[in-house]
Amino acid sequence: MFKLYSSLRKELLLLLNDKVGLTLMFLMPLLLVFIITIIQDSAYKMVNENQIPLLVVNQDEGKEGVKLVDLLKKSGLFKIDSQDGIPQESLKSELLARGKMIALYIPATFSAGLESNAEDVSSILMDDLGLEHDTTAREKVSMPRLAFYNDPVLQENYSYSVMSVIQSYMSVIENSLMIDRMYANMDIAERSAKLKDKMISNRVGIDQIVARNNNSTAIPNSTQHNVPAWTIFAMFFMVVSLGSNIVKERVNGSFLRLKTMPTTFMVVMFSKMAVYVVVAALQVALTFSMGIWILPKLGLPKLSVPDNVVATIAVIFISSMAAVSYALMIGAFAKTEQQANGFGAISIIIFGAIGGILVPTFVMPGFMQFFSNFSPLHWCLEGFYVLFLKGGSWQDLRAVFAFLGIFIVFCQLGTYFKLRLERII
Amino acid sequence: MTDNVCIEVREVYKRYKSAQEDSLSDVSLDVVQSDVFGLLGPNGAGKTTLISILCGIIPVSSGNVRFFGNGTPYSDYERKSRVGFVPQEYAFYQELTPRQNLDYFGAMYNLSKTRLEERREHLLEVLGLEKAGDKKVGTFSGGMKRRVNLAIGIIHEPDILFLDEPTVGVDVQSRNAIIRYLQQLNEGGTTIIYTSHHMSEAEEFCKNIALIDHGKVIAAGDLQALKTAHGVDNLQTLFINLTGEEYRD
Numbered sequence: 097m098f099k100l101y102s103s104l105r106k107e108l109l110l111l112l113n114d115k116v117g118l119t120l121m122f123l124m125p126l127l128l129v130f131i132i133t134i135i136q137d138s139a140y141k142m143v144n145e146n147q148i149p150l151l152v153v154n155q156d157e158g159k160e161g162v163k164l165v166d167l168l169k170k171s172g173l174f175k176i177d178s179q180d181g182i183p184q185e186s187l188k189s190e191l192l193a194r195g196k197m198i199a200l201y202i203p204a205t206f207s208a209g210l211e212s213n214a215e216d217v218s219s220i221l222m223d224d225l226g227l228e229h230d231t232t233a234r235e236k237v238s239m240p241r242l243a244f245y246n247d248p249v250l251q252e253n254y255s256y257s258v259m260s261v262i263q264s265y266m267s268v269i270e271n272s273l274m275i276d277r278m279y280a281n282m283d284i285a286e287r288s289a290k291l292k293d294k295m296i297s298n299r300v301g302i303d304q305i306v307a308r309n310n311n312s313t314a315i316p317n318s319t320q321h322n323v324p325a326w327t328i329f330a331m332f333f334m335v336v337s338l339g340s341n342i343v344k345e346r347v348n349g350s351f352l353r354l355k356t357m358p359t360t361f362m363v364v365m366f367s368k369m370a371v372y373v374v375v376a377a378l379q380v381a382l383t384f385s386m387g388i389w390i391l392p393k394l395g396l397p398k399l400s401v402p403d404n405v406v407a408t409i410a411v412i413f414i415s416s417m418a419a420v421s422y423a424l425m426i427g428a429f430a431k432t433e434q435q436a437n438g439f440g441a442i443s444i445i446i447f448g449a450i451g452g453i454l455v456p457t458f459v460m461p462g463f464m465q466f467f468s469n470f471s472p473l474h475w476c477l478e479g480f481y482v483l484f485l486k487g488g489s490w491q492d493l494r495a496v497f498a499f500l501g502i503f504i505v506f507c508q509l510g511t512y513f514k515l516r517l518e519r520i521i
Numbered sequence: 522m523t524d525n526v527c528i529e530v531r532e533v534y535k536r537y538k539s540a541q542e543d544s545l546s547d548v549s550l551d552v553v554q555s556d557v558f559g560l561l562g563p564n565g566a567g568k569t570t571l572i573s574i575l576c577g578i579i580p581v582s583s584g585n586v587r588f589f590g591n592g593t594p595y596s597d598y599e600r601k602s603r604v605g606f607v608p609q610e611y612a613f614y615q616e617l618t619p620r621q622n623l624d625y626f627g628a629m630y631n632l633s634k635t636r637l638e639e640r641r642e643h644l645l646e647v648l649g650l651e652k653a654g655d656k657k658v659g660t661f662s663g664g665m666k667r668r669v670n671l672a673i674g675i676i677h678e679p680d681i682l683f684l685d686e687p688t689v690g691v692d693v694q695s696r697n698a699i700i701r702y703l704q705q706l707n708e709g710g711t712t713i714i715y716t717s718h719h720m721s722e723a724e725e726f727c728k729n730i731a732l733i734d735h736g737k738v739i740a741a742g743d744l745q746a747l748k749t750a751h752g753v754d755n756l757q758t759l760f761i762n763l764t765g766e767e768y769r770d
Contacts, residue, residue: 099631106624349610349611353613
């Protein structure tokens with residue numbers, strides 16, 4: 097026992113002396129969780145709560161352009177800056193010069209084009225119904241096109257969201273015009289209001305229901321997503337401390353010296369694993385505490401801890417073991433500390449990227465979704481999401497335990513055979 | 522094996538994987554108890570390979586090594602408890618203090634807490650490290666690091682001590698302190714097997730030597746007798762006469 101105690105003490109002292117490693121392991125997860133949660137929360141609020149700044153140039157000679165601008169204003173989603181005097185040719189430069197992210201250009205023939213199209217639709221309907229209508233030839237104006245300008249730094253999905261909103265208001269205007277034209281052709285123009293109201297205001301609503309397996313009250317939000325995700329990311333970053341620690345011991349001959357001593361190498365490896373599993377558990381405790389107590393004080397959503405505490409502890413343990421085992425393997429294979437640090441850190445970023453830490457796996461192309469199965473971070477994240485977001489049970493965690501178990505065995509065997517090849521064990 | 526022979530090496534061969542030649546070829550020698558035995562030779566001669574085999578770090582390709590005259594296999598737990606090893610590298614933790622290093626390695630040698638504390642303080646004192654005992658080893662001079670390296674190898678009071686270049690890269694004061702303490706250990710009955718490139722140091726320190734070159738023992742026995750047999754008055758001349766003057770890689 098004294099041997100084990102001394103070995104644990106040595107690992108702890110080495111860890112406490114590794115200031116860079118400690119900073120990476122404890123400060124980084126806090127910063128990551130803090131920064132990413134704030135950023136994602138503000139992005140959510142920007143789309144849902146704040147008004148989007150929109151530069152509008154309305155050169156329409158009719159009244160439909162004004163209607164569209166009014167609808168956009170009334171929606172409350174946009175903060176509209178109307179600058180009708182800006183010619184389309186200089187709109188790109190004006191957008192960038194004014195520091196706006198998006199602009200909408202309404203062309204001069206906007207109303208005329210829409211009215212012409214409504215007239216065509218109405219005529220077809222009248223003809224099909226065999227009803228008489230005014231067949232006086234009118235000037236045909238082609239369907240207008242709105243121009244949507246966006247700053248190149250604006251994310252594509254954000255632009256698409258704004259365009260969808262504009263598109264839905266366009267549907268309102270187009271439908272309204274068509275109803276007006278049809279009623280006018282039937283000489284009952286004064287009655288169109290009732291139908292328009294029915295068609296426009298009575299639309300199918302959508303209820304959002306979060307698919308969960310139990311009665312968990314946890315609400316998916318930036319905290320529920322980011323705290324577990326970035327904790328796992330930081331947990332695997334122990335590769336920098338533990339990996340380089342092992343390289344040092346291999347390279348400086350400490351491991352070989354131990355081979356000349358009446359002790360088993362298992363004591364050394366067990367001590368390393370035990371200390372770093374405790375470190376990982378502390379990382380989790382620290383970041384989760386921040387999610388529970390500090391983030392709400394900053395106006396961010398509170399982290400809801402899963403009801404199944406035992407399963408949560410089991411997922412934390414197996415994730416920690418996966419991180420420790422990976423760090424041991426990197427330490428066993430790297431020839432220098434620089435290799436361990438560089439390869440270790442980059443591989444964790446890659447594992448994080450394909451594992452769904454940086455962007456969700458469901459938005460990835462099919463082949464990348466396949467590769468995400470080979471990322472231990474993906475399975476750790478899946479384990480946390482099953483508990484934190486889906487209210488899952490032990491049954492739902494079977495794949496997580498199976499994959500991480502295989503990964504741990506693979507890393508441990510890799511470490512064992514490499515150290516054996518070097519005659520350290 | 523005679524009673525006072527504590528290490529018997531017989532027809533040992535060693536060839537590393539993928540190597541074209543043997544690193545050790547037909548090496549046989551005896552080290553008697555309480556001897557200071559010098560394993561000397563140019564770079565790449567096979568000294569470190571032989572020491573590594575004797576310490577149980579690497580296995581022989583063929584041949585036998587016996588300790589303490591009782592036929593115990595060299596990887597035996599008891600042998601490890603009675604043998605000390607001081608490698609050429611600073612094989613310890615530079616981030617820890619000498620006390621913390623000695624505590625760790627002493628525990629790995631199965632010393633009890635009380636005995637470990639006694640030995641630790643004794644070694645820090647006799648090796649002039651008492652004042653620096655709580656400072657990180659990484660901040661030490663080369664000489665101080667060598668003394669820490671030595672202290673770890675002898676914390677358990679071994680019967681046999683292997684030293685691979687124990688004084689390389691240190692100043693005269695540290696070298697003298699190390700050699701003086703090793704002589705004291707030897708006077709106390711510790712058998713020392715030692716490699717070095719310092720011929721004058723080896724000449725002063727060793728009673729018996731084995732000269733190794735290209736993996737073979739080219740001369741072995743009592744140092745004085747070897748000098749007389751080859752008609753030379755110092756070890757350096759004997760070394761040059763037997764190993765030649767060409768560069769070694």
